[in-house]
Amino acid sequence: MGRTSDAKERILSAAQTLIELRGYSALGVAEICKAAGVPKGSFYYFFASKEDLALAVIDEHWAVQRGDWERILRSDDPPLQRLRRLFEATQAVQHAGQQSCGTVSGCLFGNLTLEMSNQTEALRVRLQQIFGAQVDLVDEVVTEARERGEVTVADTREAARSVVAQLEGQVLFAKLYNDTGRLDLLWANCLAILGATASAATVSAAGGAAAVTAPGQEAPAR
Known part of the structure; x- marks a missing residue:
């Protein structure tokens, strides 16, 4: 059985924190991924765009x-x-x-x-x-x-x-x-x-x- 990843939850959590602190427009995908501790490829595996992530948050x-x-x-x-x-x-x-x-x-x-x-x-x-x-x-x-x-x-x-x-x-x-x-x-x-x-x-x-x-x-x- 493969290991369960919490990457999506970490991206969501990091995105919410950053949006609350700095707003949506100023954020980039790379910054969100860095805060979440996940590679950029993981972001696009779960979310089609930054807007898609914002809707999920x-x-x-x-x-x-x-x-x-x-x-x-x-x-x-x-x-x-x-x-x-x-x-x-x-x-x-x-x-x-x-x-x-x-x-x-x-x-x-x-x-x-x-x-x-x-x-x-x-x-x-x-x-x-x-x-x-x-x-x-x-x-x-x-x-x-x-x-x-x-x-x-x-x-x-x-x-x-x-x-x-x-x-x-x-x-x-x-x-x-x-x-x-x-x-x-x-x-x-x-x-x-x-x-x-x-x-x-x-x-x-x-x-x-x-x-x-x-x-x-x-x-x-x-």
Whole structure:
């Protein structure tokens, strides 16, 4: 039986790290292969192009993140507490990244959207699909919160889109200022976006303190 190679996984891991640190456009295949410790021929065995690799990095990252989002947002906790847990877990990930490398890396999807969405159609479409799936997950929670009388928004889909946009925007600011404290505003802004009732906001705030997860456990990487 032949030896199993982990070359593909090493290329994906190296590419994600380099994209997060430097962006997509500045990277070359040779640099990715050097970081992964594999010959250039191995790259083209697994990936037809750098764009093909970027799509694979996006898909792998989303597979992990989606599992985290679903575990948090589809738990048995009250809906607003679930949203708060998502924000707290996101902040924990960004803080852990800052502690590890000295800078806030931001969201891989957001970074690539800003850099590449007007240049590469395949990446643009894939990123649209991912952000749409995030909105779907948040919409489920907002709809449940409205049915419970905890929020007052008329259009749950648009409210969910605003929540995701706010999350993405605050992560962007955290990266810009290298300050995860920018994410402290997520919860208060979310309550305002959703028109949360005073009683629901109080209850969810009381339950939020125990919701923070340790980095590397349930926290969804962004």
